[in-house]
Amino acid sequence: MVRAVMVGCGQMSNGWLTAIRETDALARDIELVGFVDLDPDLAAERAAQHGFTSAKTGSDLAAMLEALAPDVVFDIVVPQARRSVVQTAFAHGCDVLSEKPMANSLEEARELLALARETGRTHAIVQNRRHLAGIRRMKALIESGELGEITALHADFFLGPHFGGFREEMDHVLLLDMAIHTFDAARFLLPAEPTAVYCQETNPNGSWFSHGASANALFDCTDGATFSYRGSWCAEGAPTSWESSWRVIGTKGSVLWDGNALIEGAVRDGDDGFFRPTRPAALPEETPLEATGHAGVILDFITARAEGRAPLSVNDDNIKSLAMTFAAIESAETGRRVSISEETT
Ligand SMILES: NC(=O)c1ccc[n+]([C@@H]2O[C@H](COP(=O)([O-])OP(=O)(O)OC[C@H]3O[C@@H](n4cnc5c(N)ncnc54)[C@H](O)[C@@H]3O)[C@@H](O)[C@H]2O)c1
Structure with a gap:
């Protein structure tokens, strides 16, 4: 107990x-x-x-x-x-x-990480998105090698929620309050860590948020992989799921995932032709989770x-997802590409 x-x-x-x-x-x-x-x-x-x-x-x-x-x-x-x-x-x-988030700034997160180590506390x-059947199946697919070496992840997040309250008043609302989930999901899926980001953040005409309802971020990752994120919280109509809509590309093939149960894709199946022949990607069975x-x-x-x-999602792993968020914000504010690797040490 x-x-x-x-x-x-x-x-x-x-x-x-x-x-x-x-x-x-x-x-x-x-x-x-x-x-x-x-x-x-x-x-x-x-x-x-x-x-x-x-x-x-x-x-x-x-x-x-x-x-x-x-x-x-x-x-x-x-x-x-x-x-x-x-x-x-x-x-x-x-x-x-x-x-989430682990802390209100990366400095505070580092302080809490040091304190946890010092006191021996967990x-x-x-x-919560790491604990859904869809992402576990996607992770198993990537780890099976069916797609070859993963070279790119692309995530689209387009919704138009009218929350009211603090979210409509805060700065960097999409990056701070929501994108951490998608960034963490990318780290969970990709066998590589993000090293740098360029991010453009806007508050589009018609937005009912006061700041940063949309963002486009491009992450470089170790091993040459890339992760692109396109997101908006003021996109009326044609919604994606809350888990984002994904395209995963590997050296052997590509897979689309709607963020829920739908996963479909194809891998190369021959060496001739302008477009090489493909076959449907072999998907792992869905493993039922005791709790989601x-x-x-x-x-x-x-x-x-x-x-x-x-x-x-222990602190010394999660701080890396938090670092993606704060690096994206820094990039949006400065207009520069921001390195992430040093921020998580
Ligand atoms: N994982 C998810 O999907 C998800 C979804 C929504 C919110 N959240 C997170 O959950 C957290 C809470 O969000 P919420 O929507 O419940 O906010 P909320 O404002 O409804 O509730 C927060 C509560 O914390 C209390 N509080 C603030 N400071 C306190 C303190 N020092 N001591 C004791 N109580 C204190 C407030 O009085 C308030 O009742 C946030 O970090 C938010 O980002 C996560």
Whole structure:
């Protein structure tokens, strides 16, 4: 049984709590003993709404951790509060599973990484898209060698959500709030790391966001591979999936993936002709996952702790996805190509 305190009881906490309640292994193995929010009424409301009636609720995280001495902290606060929440949790001997982004800046992420190493604590970050059947099947396909050596990944992300609230007021909204998911998915799929980026960011005419609703980014990767990202959060009509729409090109063939279940492609099957003959790419079977999305991340986190291994989106891996985001922002602001390799050391 893992004893957990949840901090940050806003919108996203509902997704976590539903995942925990509805996933047998999580409902069985996690005891939510405390709920904390700057607004103590919200903490109490959230605990009651999901049936955690005997949990303690309040607004002071340090006092709650002092009183309850939990094993882990589930951190779902806004990015600006992440550093102090994680520091407080580490100071009380807790491992932490944080919502994305890992930190509000790369400097803060480096600080948290150093502190985790110093205190011997596990810190993992929610990258829920790593825990979906489609991406696991794509990863298996790439690792099978069917496409040969991967030379390019292309991701399109075009949606027109009207969130209201903070997203419509913030700077770099697409890159900061959403693109981290697609960038992390690219790193998960590609057996190479991004080394540099050139990014152009715009806020197109008609955008209902105040800044940066669209971006085009070109990443260079180790081994000569490239990753291109075209994204917009103010594209009305013809939506892609939230997981983006992908084209993966290898030395033997190409595959299209809609971000959901549809994967189709072809590989070269002969050496003659203007266009060489092709055959349909052989796709691996879909492997069913015990838990998906947020439930998958939480299950991986508690299982990894029990097994003494690193979770899938552990801090020293996730900081590399965060570095892609901040390098893309720096490139957009300066108009220069920005090196990433030094930023993650
Ligand atoms: N993984 C995903 O798909 C996904 C989706 C949406 C949001 N998120 C992330 O989840 C996090 C929370 O987003 P949200 O939509 O729930 O925001 P929200 O504003 O609805 O909720 C955040 C809550 O944190 C509380 N809070 C802030 N600072 C605090 C502190 N120091 N101590 C205690 N409580 C504090 C606020 O009072 C608020 O209730 C963000 O980092 C966001 O990027 C992730």
